[in-house]
Amino acid sequence: MRFTVITDPQPPEVRMPDPAADRFGQIEAIGVEYIPESERDSRPLNMLAVFFGGNLAFSVIVFGWLPITFGLSWTSVVAASAVGIGLGTILIAPMSLLGPRTGTNNTVSSGAHFGVTGRMVGSGLTLLFALAYAAIAVWTSGDALIAASHRLLGTPVNDAMLAIGYGIIAAEIVAVALFGHGTVVTLQKFVLPVVGVLLLLGVVAFGGKFDPGAAGGDYLLGGFWQTWILAVVLAVGGPLSYAPTLGDYSRRISRNKFSDRSVVAATMAGIFFGLFLTAAFGSFTASTFTNLSDSYVADLVAEAPSWYVLPIVLIALAGGLGQGVLNVYASGLDLEALIPKLRRVHTTLITSALAVALLYIGVFLVDAVDSITAMTLVLNGLAAPWVAINVAGFLVARRGKYDPADLQVFNQGRRGGKYWFTGGWNLRAVIPWIAGSLFGILSVDTSLYSGPFADLAGGIDVSLVGSAAIAVVGYLIALRVRPEHVTETD
DSSP states (O other): OOOOOOOOOSOOOOOOOOGGGGSTTSOOOOOSSOOOGGGOOBOHHHHHHHHHHTTOSHHHHHHHHHHHHTTOBHHHHHHHHHHHHHHHHHHHGGGGGHHHHHSSOHHHHTHHHHOTTTTHHHHHHHHHHHHHHHHHHHHHHHHHHHHHHHHHHOOOOSHHHHHHHHHHHHHHHHHHHHHOHHHHHHHHHHHHHHHHHHHHHHHHHHGGGOOTTOBOSSOTTSSHHHHHHHHHHHHHHHHHHHGGGTHHHHTTBOTTTSOHHHHHHHHHHHHHHHHHHHHHHHHHHHTTOSSOOSOHHHHHHHHSOGGGHHHHHHHHHHHHHHHHHHHHHHHHHHHHHHSTTSOHHHHHHHHHHHHHHHHHIIIIISOHHHHHHHHHHHHHHHHHHHHHHHHHIIIIISTTOOOHHHHTTTTTTOOOSTTOTBTTBOHHHHHHHHHHHHHHHHTOBOSSOBOTTTTTTTTOOOHHHHHHHHHHHHHHHHHHHSOTTSOOOO
16 A cells, blocks of 8 residues: 655645625625635624624524523523523634635635545535525524514415515525625625614513513423523524634635734624624513414514514514525535535525425424424534534644645545545544534434433433534544544555
């Protein structure tokens, strides 16, 4: 067996895109290939705008409503959200630094830790997250449109009308996502102040009925702490879902112009405040509802003062667009990473169709509330070990240093390079990820699925912490036993 290494100290050759192609209203020409420093014209404040504005949507608000339906009070939910979102944001913060170093998105960058072929693990996770959360964005905003139409115009609320509402939201999301990065960033700068003001009006609209100590009923898991920790685990899922997509935007930030600290600070601020304030609005309004049904937006429209119904429609249109575009754009990039022969525009259309199909399954065939809870916990169990390994790889194995050329081996149909490892897979990372993910899935407890390890901690959910710990410990042990400084090929 001979070992061959492809080395290229220079950044990979790429077709230099027209700078105007990344402006508002222009279709982005570049996919997941390397972006040269000279073509990087974004800045850290764009990270803040994208991840703050993209979270001001009903699809995020419902994650503040869910714990209220679990029986928790508003104060308990806010505390759980702060802890969960804070922990998740800290965990994924280093992932924002991959893009500026590698000039590509995070899933391709993960090839430095999982292998240039093994990075398909990250692409698959991104697709799952993006499709699921895009479906939630379409569902919640579509429901809001139809509920508001019923109250204002007397139109019926049935499957046909709901399908129309979903179609409207899906169409606007796909239209913007097809244009790409420049249009998405500009859109979020519009969404942030507009929807932010509309949500503040909602505090006024529902403030008269607010009771911070009011609880939603019996605790879902039979006890306060079990239920509260479940709410924390769900909250961690928000930041985790963004870990694979941070590089979609940070890859366009020049390291020559901006410091690591500014990138991390802007990213953490956008994700934490966008998720926390929006979830707090969801729990705030839900705690004022007379009755809790299985549709947050239907209850919101029904109990809102008449003057606030139109703002709800605007939140559905603008907020749903902002959140949906983040996910559909990410899904298009990562399907392109899996199938390099396709262009981003084509893969975006394909993933959009898949998201709509997933939406109809979740809404019409399965209970939506149960679907969201189960989906989030299962995805957390898969994503937490992937994030943990990438962060450990960044800090320990690579120490922040990457070879952009060798990360593009898979996309360019080549073999070899620093990250080829064993047939393109780094088993030091892949095996611990599998072990951690198996634990995460087997220890989940939801109304749709309960794993055999669900009662391991007396009803307290340990799927996320356990899966991440198993993966990162296994990876670090593998690095110690067999360091990565030897590059292997078949």
